[in-house]
Every structure is written in C-alpha cells, then in structure tokens.
Amino acid sequence: MAMLSIGALAAQTGVKIPTIRYYESIGLLPEAPRTESNRRLYDGAVAKRLRFIRHARDLGFEVEAIRQLLAMADDPARSCHEADALAQAHLADIESKISRLEALRDEVRHMVACCGQGQVRTCHVIEVLADHAHCLHETH
Amino acid sequence: MAMLSIGALAAQTGVKIPTIRYYESIGLLPEAPRTESNRRLYDGAVAKRLRFIRHARDLGFEVEAIRQLLAMADDPARSCHEADALAQAHLADIESKISRLEALRDEVRHMVACCGQGQVRTCHVIEVLADHAHCLHETH
DNA sequence: CTTGATCCTCCAGTCACTGGAGAATTTACG
DNA sequence: CGTAAATTCTCCAGTGACTGGAGGATCAAG
Incomplete structure (x- = not known):
C-alpha cells in the first residue's frame, strides 16, 4: 500500500x-x-x-x-439508527432551506422583472428591500 | 418623531x-x-x-x-442599473443554490430511504458518504 | 550543486455576527 | 426616596470552517 x-x-x-x-x-x-x-x-x-x-x-x-x-x-x-436520525434531521434542514430559497428567488425575480432601468426613485430592488410589505411571501 | x-x-x-x-x-x-x-x-x-x-x-x-x-x-x-445588476447576479446565485440543494436533497432522501435500520455494516447512509459512486448525481 | 517545489509550524485573517466581563445609568416597585 | 432589576456602555474574545502568509527546512530534478 x-x-x-x-x-x-x-x-x-x-x-x-x-x-x-x-x-x-x-x-x-x-x-x-x-x-x-x-x-x-x-x-x-x-x-x-x-x-x-x-x-x-x-x-x-x-x-x-x-x-x-x-x-x-x-x-x-x-445500529445505524443514529446515522439515520442524523440524515433525517439533515434532510429536514435541506428541505426548509430549499423552500426559503424558493420564496427568496420569487421575490428577487419579481424585483428584477419590475426594474424599469430608470432611476433609483422607481427601482423595485431598492423598494422591496426597504419595505417588507412588497414581498410576495411572508415566509421570512 | x-x-x-x-x-x-x-x-x-x-x-x-x-x-x-x-x-x-x-x-x-x-x-x-x-x-x-x-x-x-x-x-x-x-x-x-x-x-x-x-x-x-x-x-x-x-x-x-x-x-x-x-x-x-x-x-x-x-440610475438603478447597478442595483439591477446586483440583484441579477444574486438571482443567478440563488438559483444555483437551489439546484444544488435539490440534488443534495434527493441524495440524502435516497440515503434515508435505503436505511434498513440494521447495522452500520449495511447502512446506506454510511455507505453513500464513504463512496461517491453511490451518488445519484454528479453535480458535486 | 543548485534551483524550485514541497513541506513544516505558527499565527493572523475571513465573514457576520455573538456573547461575556465589568462598569455606569435608568426604570420600576414598594 | 431607596434599592433592585433592567438596560446600556466599551472592549475583547470566540464561533465555524477554513485560508493564507511568514519564515525556515527538506526533497527531487536537471
């Protein structure tokens, strides 16, 4: 070896x-x-x-x-009970991360789609970030 | 105020x-x-x-x-060009994060599903982690 | 034999916080 | 009004999971 x-x-x-x-x-x-x-x-x-x-x-x-x-x-x-439990916990964690990221993606997508290439005054990126009320989701 | x-x-x-x-x-x-x-x-x-x-x-x-x-x-x-570019870049990042997490989720799900609640000797969680060849995806 | 690649240890830095020590001040209760 | 609890202050060290540099030793190739 x-x-x-x-x-x-x-x-x-x-x-x-x-x-x-x-x-x-x-x-x-x-x-x-x-x-x-x-x-x-x-x-x-x-x-x-x-x-x-x-x-x-x-x-x-x-x-x-x-x-x-x-x-x-x-x-x-x-017994591999513990390994299984560890993986299960990890799986739950991954799934929650995915859904939070999906909500986030929709939101950022929305921001980008709405950006009229104008001035900051009318830019949705800034607006959405400044005010949670513009969010599509309430998951965060 | x-x-x-x-x-x-x-x-x-x-x-x-x-x-x-x-x-x-x-x-x-x-x-x-x-x-x-x-x-x-x-x-x-x-x-x-x-x-x-x-x-x-x-x-x-x-x-x-x-x-x-x-x-x-x-x-x-x-101009909000910069804000838009920033958000665009971020969007791409989020999307890549999501797909990597989805691949990962499938893999961990597979591991968990295959765990026969037996001994570590035959535990897929351990096995998959020990050998990349068991992976469902080649994305990592 | 020399040059460059590889290795060693130790230490400091990264990011975005988080928390504790110890001191001062403010607020609430009796 | 007195005191005890809550809040705040600054400073500093720690978190996780590395990453990288300094300065020095050693190895492999030409």
Whole structure:
C-alpha cells in the first residue's frame, strides 16, 4: 500500500493541504505518522476517510455531525439508527432551506422583472428591500 | 418623531443589539447620536435603514452588496442599473443554490430511504458518504 | 550543486455576527 | 426616596470552517 504525501493526498481528494492539517488538528483525521524529516504520510484508509469527510461536507453536514458519523462508521456492528436520525434531521434542514430559497428567488425575480432601468426613485430592488410589505411571501 | 433606545430598535426590527452595534462599527449604520449618558438614540429613518439591511441579509445578500445598495438608496437620482445588476447576479446565485440543494436533497432522501435500520455494516447512509459512486448525481 | 517545489509550524485573517466581563445609568416597585 | 432589576456602555474574545502568509527546512530534478 503506497504511502502518500500530504500534497498527493490533497490532489487525490480535492481537499486543500491546510484543510487536511486543520482536520487533523480538530481530530477528524488521526495524527498522521511522519517521515524522518517530519513530513506527514497517509495510507489508503486515511484517503478514504478524507473522501468521506469531504463528501459529507459537500452535502452540507456540519463537522460535529461528521464526527458522529465517523464514530459510527468506525464501529460497523453498531445500529445505524443514529446515522439515520442524523440524515433525517439533515434532510429536514435541506428541505426548509430549499423552500426559503424558493420564496427568496420569487421575490428577487419579481424585483428584477419590475426594474424599469430608470432611476433609483422607481427601482423595485431598492423598494422591496426597504419595505417588507412588497414581498410576495411572508415566509421570512 | 419618537427616538428609540437601542433595545427598542432591536425589538422593532428583530435585529439583536450587538448586531446593531456591529453594523454601526462597519459603517452600514451611521454613528448614532447619544444621550447625555452616552446611550445611542435612533429615529425612524435608521429603523427603516436597519429593516432594509435585515431584509437584504435575509435574502442572502452579502454585506458588501448591501453597502452598495444602500449607497444607491441614499442617492435616489442615480440610475438603478447597478442595483439591477446586483440583484441579477444574486438571482443567478440563488438559483444555483437551489439546484444544488435539490440534488443534495434527493441524495440524502435516497440515503434515508435505503436505511434498513440494521447495522452500520449495511447502512446506506454510511455507505453513500464513504463512496461517491453511490451518488445519484454528479453535480458535486 | 543548485534551483524550485514541497513541506513544516505558527499565527493572523475571513465573514457576520455573538456573547461575556465589568462598569455606569435608568426604570420600576414598594 | 431607596434599592433592585433592567438596560446600556466599551472592549475583547470566540464561533465555524477554513485560508493564507511568514519564515525556515527538506526533497527531487536537471
């Protein structure tokens, strides 16, 4: 199993070098063994763990959630109830974000559509932002 | 026109007191006049400005964008081309956020749906996170 | 052998707040 | 009128999740 330098690991996973060191510092990655000259070395297992972290971050999981997921992944005999609950909570969060963003999009779309390219005096962008009453939705 | 204490302004706008002071410190709000005993006083115009800021933040505008919008709002004779461009850019941003979140939602939904409530060994939540190949989309 | 790439640690900065310490003042109640 | 609670003040440090620079060591290629 070939050992990777931090740069190679970064290239392989798409995670920046300082971010890898940061993950180590907060305990998401184990302390890497070092060469004689103090450089970090990584094996395939760490690369996999890092991809796990990266993917979960991309999906919007917070580091604390990832920490829990990793603890679960490290213990495959455990019930995955917790992982499921975590994902469920996350799903609810995503759905609420989507609907808030949709309301927001409609509003900004409305602002843009109404902008007559005139003066600020008649510009809806300013108007809508200055007065909540112009909103299409009451969701925020 | 009744003058408001910072607490009253906070209550009226839903913006926390330290946040109001923060906005003043970064120049989004003007330096408030003070009472003899050094307490800030606000009038209706500032309340309106703060609602403008708050609303724009809720809509996801960054402080720098808000700064520009405010500068425009402060000068109603100006063309609103800039405000429109800002809003257009923001709209594109919102739309991309929405589609990424939708992809993400489908994926997390899939993870949750596949969780057999068994052991981590066979848990899709863990599996999907560990291996990108399980993803429904290639958008991330 | 030298040059440039890579790595190390430490520290400071980012964004948009948020909150605590400690002191002063104002308001409400009895 | 006295006191206790609420409000405000400033200053400073912390949040999350990185990001980047300084200054120095080491490695790989020509």
